[in-house]
Amino acid sequence: MRLFALVALLALLVVARPLQAQEDEKLPLRRVLVVDSDTVQLGQPLRSLTRYIAYPGDTIVRFPPGSFEGSDGAMALLDPGGTVRRIGFLFGEQQNIDILLGSLYRNHGRDAKYASLPIPEGVRETWTWADRETELAFTRFTPAQSRVAGILLVTNLKP
Numbered sequence: 001m002r003l004f005a006l007v008a009l010l011a012l013l014v015v016a017r018p019l020q021a022q023e024d025e026k027l028p029l030r031r032v033l034v035v036d037s038d039t040v041q042l043g044q045p046l047r048s049l050t051r052y053i054a055y056p057g058d059t060i061v062r063f064p065p066g067s068f069e070g071s072d073g074a075m076a077l078l079d080p081g082g083t084v085r086r087i088g089f090l091f092g093e094q095q096n097i098d099i100l101l102g103s104l105y106r107n108h109g110r111d112a113k114y115a116s117l118p119i120p121e122g123v124r125e126t127w128t129w130a131d132r133e134t135e136l137a138f139t140r141f142t143p144a145q146s147r148v149a150g151i152l153l154v155t156n157l158k159p
Helices: 002-024 049-051 098-107
Strands: 032-035 038-041 060-062 073-078 084-092 113-119 122-130 134-145 149-156
Touching: 032 073, 038 049, 038 084, 049 060, 098 122, 098 134, 098 149
Parallel strands: none
Antiparallel strands: 032 038, 060 073, 073 084, 084 149, 113 122, 122 134, 134 149
16 A cells, blocks of 8 residues: 555656646746837836827827737837836737637646626636736637737736
């Protein structure tokens, strides 16, 4: 009986180590966005990218169309002092949201918090990953809302 318990314990340790290694290999949550060869970073001012602010005092900065990690658009949300608090990526109806979600699971693990909310037009689902400094939340709209099928928001949790 003791031999069986010892073999079972060793087998558990052998299986647990690769699972822990997979968890340790999760990519860090993204905290930057590159626009026109300049960097937008959570918790920092926009620097030269303030030229994209449409009106003085705006807290949402929309960047011109470009290649933003396969998204269809990107934006930064600023606090009143001009510091970047959130970076957002918009995904249109033509995007395969299931493939995007699979990539998020591979990069950040399967421990996302999930929430679903019925909305008048359909369903809003949100998956959220977080570490001590950053929250990454992906929201899928079924059906798409104003041609937006998903939004990825990266939020600075530090004051």
